[in-house]
Amino acid sequence: MLPSAFSSRLRTIRAVRADELDNGREDPAAHPLPEDDVIRALTGFSTRNPWKVIALWAVLGIFLSVLGQALIFRVTQTQSGDFLPARYDSAAALEIAEDHFGVKPDANAVTVLVARADGKPLTDADHLRVGALAGQLGSRHVSMPDPEEGEELPDFLTQDYSQTPKVSPAMTAPGGGFELLSVQLTGNATDPRLHDLYRAFRDHAKDVFAEAGMRTGFTGGLADLVDTAEAEKTTQLIVGLLMTGLIVLINVLVFRSALAAFVPLFAVVVIGGAAAGVVVGAAMLTGITLDTSTPSMIGVVLIGIGVDYFLFLLFRFREELRARPDAPARTVSAEVSARVGTAITSAALTIVAAFATLGVATFGQFRVLGPAIAVSVLVMLLASLTVMPALLAVAGRKMFWPSRSLRREPRPGTAARLGGLVARRPLTLVLASVALLGALAAGLAGLRMDFGQSAGSHDTPAATTSAEISRALPAGVSDPATVYVTARDGGALTAEAVGTLPAALAEVEGVGQVGGVTLNEEADAVRIDLYLTVDSQSQQARDLVAGPLRETVAAHTPPGLQAHVGGTAAIFADISTAVGHDLRIVFPVAAVLIALILLVLLRSLVAPVILMVAVGLGFAATLGASALFFQHLLDKPGVNFVLPLVLFLFVVALGTDYNILISDRIREEMERPGPARAAVARAVRHTAPAIATAGVVLAASFGSLAVNSAPSTQQIGFATGLGIMLSAFVLSIVLVPALAALLGRSTWWPVRPGRAPGRRRSELPADARPYGDRVSVD
Numbered sequence: 001m002l003p004s005a006f007s008s009r010l011r012t013i014r015a016v017r018a019d020e021l022d023n024g025r026e027d028p029a030a031h032p033l034p035e036d037d038v039i040r041a042l043t044g045f046s047t048r049n050p051w052k053v054i055a056l057w058a059v060l061g062i063f064l065s066v067l068g069q070a071l072i073f074r075v076t077q078t079q080s081g082d083f084l085p086a087r088y089d090s091a092a093a094l095e096i097a098e099d100h101f102g103v104k105p106d107a108n109a110v111t112v113l114v115a116r117a118d119g120k121p122l123t124d125a126d127h128l129r130v131g132a133l134a135g136q137l138g139s140r141h142v143s144m145p146d147p148e149e150g151e152e153l154p155d156f157l158t159q160d161y162s163q164t165p166k167v168s169p170a171m172t173a174p175g176g177g178f179e180l181l182s183v184q185l186t187g188n189a190t191d192p193r194l195h196d197l198y199r200a201f202r203d204h205a206k207d208v209f210a211e212a213g214m215r216t217g218f219t220g221g222l223a224d225l226v227d228t229a230e231a232e233k234t235t236q237l238i239v240g241l242l243m244t245g246l247i248v249l250i251n252v253l254v255f256r257s258a259l260a261a262f263v264p265l266f267a268v269v270v271i272g273g274a275a276a277g278v279v280v281g282a283a284m285l286t287g288i289t290l291d292t293s294t295p296s297m298i299g300v301v302l303i304g305i306g307v308d309y310f311l312f313l314l315f316r317f318r319e320e321l322r323a324r325p326d327a328p329a330r331t332v333s334a335e336v337s338a339r340v341g342t343a344i345t346s347a348a349l350t351i352v353a354a355f356a357t358l359g360v361a362t363f364g365q366f367r368v369l370g371p372a373i374a375v376s377v378l379v380m381l382l383a384s385l386t387v388m389p390a391l392l393a394v395a396g397r398k399m400f401w402p403s404r405s406l407r408r409e410p411r412p413g414t415a416a417r418l419g420g421l422v423a424r425r426p427l428t429l430v431l432a433s434v435a436l437l438g439a440l441a442a443g444l445a446g447l448r449m450d451f452g453q454s455a456g457s458h459d460t461p462a463a464t465t466s467a468e469i470s471r472a473l474p475a476g477v478s479d480p481a482t483v484y485v486t487a488r489d490g491g492a493l494t495a496e497a498v499g500t501l502p503a504a505l506a507e508v509e510g511v512g513q514v515g516g517v518t519l520n521e522e523a524d525a526v527r528i529d530l531y532l533t534v535d536s537q538s539q540q541a542r543d544l545v546a547g548p549l550r551e552t553v554a555a556h557t558p559p560g561l562q563a564h565v566g567g568t569a570a571i572f573a574d575i576s577t578a579v580g581h582d583l584r585i586v587f588p589v590a591a592v593l594i595a596l597i598l599l600v601l602l603r604s605l606v607a608p609v610i611l612m613v614a615v616g617l618g619f620a621a622t623l624g625a626s627a628l629f630f631q632h633l634l635d636k637p638g639v640n641f642v643l644p645l646v647l648f649l650f651v652v653a654l655g656t657d658y659n660i661l662i663s664d665r666i667r668e669e670m671e672r673p674g675p676a677r678a679a680v681a682r683a684v685r686h687t688a689p690a691i692a693t694a695g696v697v698l699a700a701s702f703g704s705l706a707v708n709s710a711p712s713t714q715q716i717g718f719a720t721g722l723g724i725m726l727s728a729f730v731l732s733i734v735l736v737p738a739l740a741a742l743l744g745r746s747t748w749w750p751v752r753p754g755r756a757p758g759r760r761r762s763e764l765p766a767d768a769r770p771y772g773d774r775v776s777v778d
Helices: 004-022 034-048 050-074 089-100 124-139 192-211 221-255 258-286 294-323 329-360 364-384 387-400 414-424 426-444 461-472 501-506 539-556 568-602 606-633 643-670 676-707 711-748
Strands: 107-116 166-172 179-186 214-219 481-487 511-519 525-532 561-566
Touching: 034 050, 034 329, 034 387, 050 258, 050 387, 089 481, 089 525, 089 561, 089 568, 107 192, 107 221, 107 461, 124 166, 124 179, 124 192, 124 214, 179 192, 192 214, 192 221, 214 221, 214 461, 221 258, 221 294, 221 461, 221 676, 258 294, 258 364, 258 387, 294 329, 294 364, 294 387, 294 643, 294 676, 329 364, 329 387, 329 568, 329 643, 364 387, 364 568, 414 426, 414 676, 414 711, 426 606, 426 711, 481 501, 481 539, 481 568, 501 511, 501 525, 501 539, 525 539, 539 561, 539 568, 561 568, 568 606, 568 643, 606 643, 606 711, 643 676, 643 711, 676 711
Parallel strands: none
Antiparallel strands: 107 179, 107 214, 166 179, 481 525, 481 561, 511 525
16 A cells, blocks of 8 residues: 555646646656656756765765775685585585695695706705705795885785795606695785785795706796786786777767767766775675676676766767757756666666576575676666766766757768668568577587686796696696595594595596595595696596596495595586576576566566567577687687676676667657657667667677687677677667567557557647657658
């Protein structure tokens, strides 16, 4: 039951609207329904008090950006195994490693190769010297290097990784060509401050062994990350500058204005920083751990959708200023922000709903990514309804200076011709669009998932060292699989209690060497290291661990004991299972939730079906094209395992942005008298430039990831950029309008626009119709 005051006001509003419509005195948008009141209240307050709103967002944005950047590494972690539920075998192994063998969750292994500088085999004396020097390195405390000038931060915002590393002998190559040392450094592997600590240790170790006439090489996860980051530093800087330049250039070409080019980008960067700070703060308060890819994903998403939303406002703002040259810019800003704000809110809530469904995933990396992006999008939505209208109110017509486009109605261009074509040949365009999308979707045949996690293809010192090791030792020597054995009753064990298990493991094809049986200090757990003959991150390693290795462990574990297989290969074998399970749950849940939201927002039964079918075709076409390109053309093992989920969420959710924008304008135009196809043509003419510009900007934002050296990031960047382009230029500009032209006002059944009695908008003077007739398309 609605409160009486609210019900009374709703009846009054509807009675006034009905009376005014019947008498042809008022536009149906002049009195919004209560569900639009919040949007109008926010945009209205912002345009009346623009400087206060801008100042508040500037202070919050800068503060939260600094706070988020400083604290991000305290709420992220790099161990993928920690995101697996405890019921998975590798997660149980990881728990034993932490509880019984002192392995820290943020431990980073570095493998150090030590060889004679003259290339001769190591002698017994050399081995003794290596052992002594390793002992010195393992007893020396490594302190954090002093920060460079200008990088000092308060102590509570910085993480001190100073520590004494664990250094121990690992293995000697056949023939004594080199000896390997295992080094453990603890900390967040993505934190630049830990990178500095690693460099300090690496440089000192090089000097120590060089004085003894020996050369060194460093490889392993942390060494790979640091070397790759150094190799990509220049590339990432150039790509970032090019992406920024492209966004500015597109806006300059479209609006012929410096302010319209720079203001959106600057505002979105500040808002994005605020959103990231909110996510980091929420994670710290709730104790949630984020994946290291979450911050960069948030940044890409927010820059893309933020610029999109600003462009939607700018295009409509310019259109209204042209139509009403004598109207105050602040008044126009309020009206435009309220009207476009409804479409933006609908689009943003769809994205939020899509990503929120990841909360039901079992794989923790997905489960935290979805809500984090959902919160970020909500922050961007709030900014879209406040700071963006405020900026329009302050800048007014100067937003488009020095362009003179406001003084005249532009001549019909490509968008008008396209709108006319859609109105004349809708069936042809529908068939052509479906044929194109269907051809791309054919790539789904034989689709394979790739769980490889290689850092990239740079010829780095770490990669060179790894190659040298693999030529003499099993490929998995620097990243072994590990079997952990404990008693079911938690009692004591001996090394002999594992029986024939080590010998049985040595017989498994693909196991190059079995390490010794190691008993922990409490004598209640045993560890057996397995050095595989294949790369631990390869598909062969995952198949080996998930199949023969675990089968052998199950068959040869003595009664009363329990054994679990851990390590990189085991973790990703289990992640493969978890992801497959999550895809079967998240896809239908997200699809149903998005459909329900569209049903409520569009107030139609037919329109949501059109949009869902369109984005479904777009998703299938994008994933199929990605498989054709990477799996068949480039002969990769398959598409990255997270790609289907990322594409589903981004292409379906973000692509729906454009569909909602064009659909909202089509319905608005159909509210006016005249043929439905003419309304579709007008909608395409006015909306296609905004969608095309926004699509290029968003595709460029995601496409910048394609130059990353990591294969998984390359695929996400390429595929998402392609999906956004298909969504903008095929689905939203062609397919959806063509279907609307075919169905006419039945698109909005059961509430068909333009059918209410007494609607005589065409009889009103133009200055009394905020969204009245501007263009007639025959």
